[in-house]
Amino acid sequence: MQARKILAVIEAADQLGVLADLARGPLSLAEIADRAGIEPAVAQKFLAILVWNGILHQNGDRWALDEVLSADVTSGALPLLRIEGWAARDHLNATGIVAALRGHRRPPEIDDGFVGELAEAMLRGARASAPHLARLPLWRDRTHLADLAGGSGGYAILLCRMYPGLRATVYDRPEMLEHTARAVADAGLADRIALAPWDLRGDSVPAGHDCALLSHVLHLLDAPARVGLLGRVRAALAEGDPVVVHDFMPGVAAGEPSPEEAASAIDWLANGSGFLPGPDELGSEFTAAGISVRTVTPIAATRTTVVSAACTIGPPDRQPVPSGSVERKA
Numbered sequence: 382m383q384a385r386k387i388l389a390v391i392e393a394a395d396q397l398g399v400l401a402d403l404a405r406g407p408l409s410l411a412e413i414a415d416r417a418g419i420e421p422a423v424a425q426k427f428l429a430i431l432v433w434n435g436i437l438h439q440n441g442d443r444w445a446l447d448e449v450l451s452a453d454v455t456s457g458a459l460p461l462l463r464i465e466g467w468a469a470r471d472h473l474n475a476t477g478i479v480a481a482l483r484g485h486r487r488p489p490e491i492d493d494g495f496v497g498e499l500a501e502a503m504l505r506g507a508r509a510s511a512p513h514l515a516r517l518p519l520w521r522d523r524t525h526l527a528d529l530a531g532g533s534g535g536y537a538i539l540l541c542r543m544y545p546g547l548r549a550t551v552y553d554r555p556e557m558l559e560h561t562a563r564a565v566a567d568a569g570l571a572d573r574i575a576l577a578p579w580d581l582r583g584d585s586v587p588a589g590h591d592c593a594l595l596s597h598v599l600h601l602l603d604a605p606a607r608v609g610l611l612g613r614v615r616a617a618l619a620e621g622d623p624v625v626v627h628d629f630m631p632g633v634a635a636g637e638p639s640p641e642e643a644a645s646a647i648d649w650l651a652n653g654s655g656f657l658p659g660p661d662e663l664g665s666e667f668t669a670a671g672i673s674v675r676t677v678t679p680i681a682a683t684r685t686t687v688v689s690a691a692c693t694i695g696p697p698d699r700q701p702v703p704s705g706s707v708e709r710k711a
């Protein structure tokens with residue numbers, strides 16, 4: 382119960398614009414009040430509360446951020462904190478969960494105001510996860526990756542760096558692709574990574590690819606929409622082509638879910654995707670789309686799971702899209 386209140390004051394410090402400043406070094410009362418745009422007398426009370434709750438330490442006339450929080454902020458945790466704050470207001474709350482349990486489906490897009498935060502958080506996540514995906518031997522003879530809802534492009538970038546014979550197209554919302562373009566240019570890979578505006582809820586996957594990646598994407602959709610998307614991926618590829626899925630997948634890998642996976646299950650509950658397939662259900666979603674699961678590998682370092690799959694003979698003619706699916710609402 383206390384954790385929720387403590388998070389609220391940390392978020393308030395961020396919204397006042399002082400959290401990142403404090404992570405850079407201790408500040409005086411006048412500096413904090415000035416940067417936050419609040420009265421010094423009010424700031425003093427706010428600072429006292431932050432100290433009592435272990436968020437700040439007071440050293441003489443300066444206030445310093447708790448070491449662990451400071452390390453989190455400087456290593457780039459703020460975008461995720463802001464996204465979590467948005468989600469808590471939007472749907473990741475009791476009302477949202479009840480609505481989802483009664484059949485409400487949240488659209489897959491984050492609010493436009495948080496696309497930049499998502500891009501940054503995804504780039505950071507990719508730094509940890511992409512090396513594990515890149516180790517899969519299947520990329521070696523591939524020439525053109527479809528990175529679907531590829532976000533800021535962290536996976537496409539690492540795969541293209543590691544495999545000189547590979548190029549990629551990152552498909553995503555135009556709002557996200559602005560950020561992807563920056564990351565791809567920074568990586569010096571604009572000649573090998575193309576960007577294409579695309580809607581995951583209904584657009585087909587263009588031809589010309591021989592492998593596909595869906596990283597942290599399937600959890601945005603409910604089961605019928607996942608089958609629909611996998612079917613569109615299958616329709617774009619040839620028999621035997623690999624499809625790699627990467628996500629938090631509580632319940633899919635053997636053993637108890639990690640705390641991170643268990644928490645992600647609450648996200649998937651609240652967004653209405655119900656992305657909690659057991660291994661058999663996951664396999665049948667892939668099979669319904671004409672894709673066959675080969676291996677399911679948990680990544681211990683990131684608490685995520687990689688599913689390596691391959692297209693089977695002939696894509697199904699039509700993908701079943703039962704009612705209630707996000708895809709049908711597009």
Ligand SMILES: C[S@@+](CC[C@H](N)C(=O)[O-])C[C@H]1O[C@@H](n2cnc3c(N)ncnc32)[C@H](O)[C@@H]1O
Binds near residue numbers: 499507552557582595
């Ligand atoms: C959780 S992020 C995953 C990004 C990336 N694949 C990764 O693992 O870092 C989900 C992605 O889905 C994209 N997305 C959400 N709704 C979309 C839509 N309707 N069409 C296309 N992309 C969408 C978001 O912009 C975002 O890049």
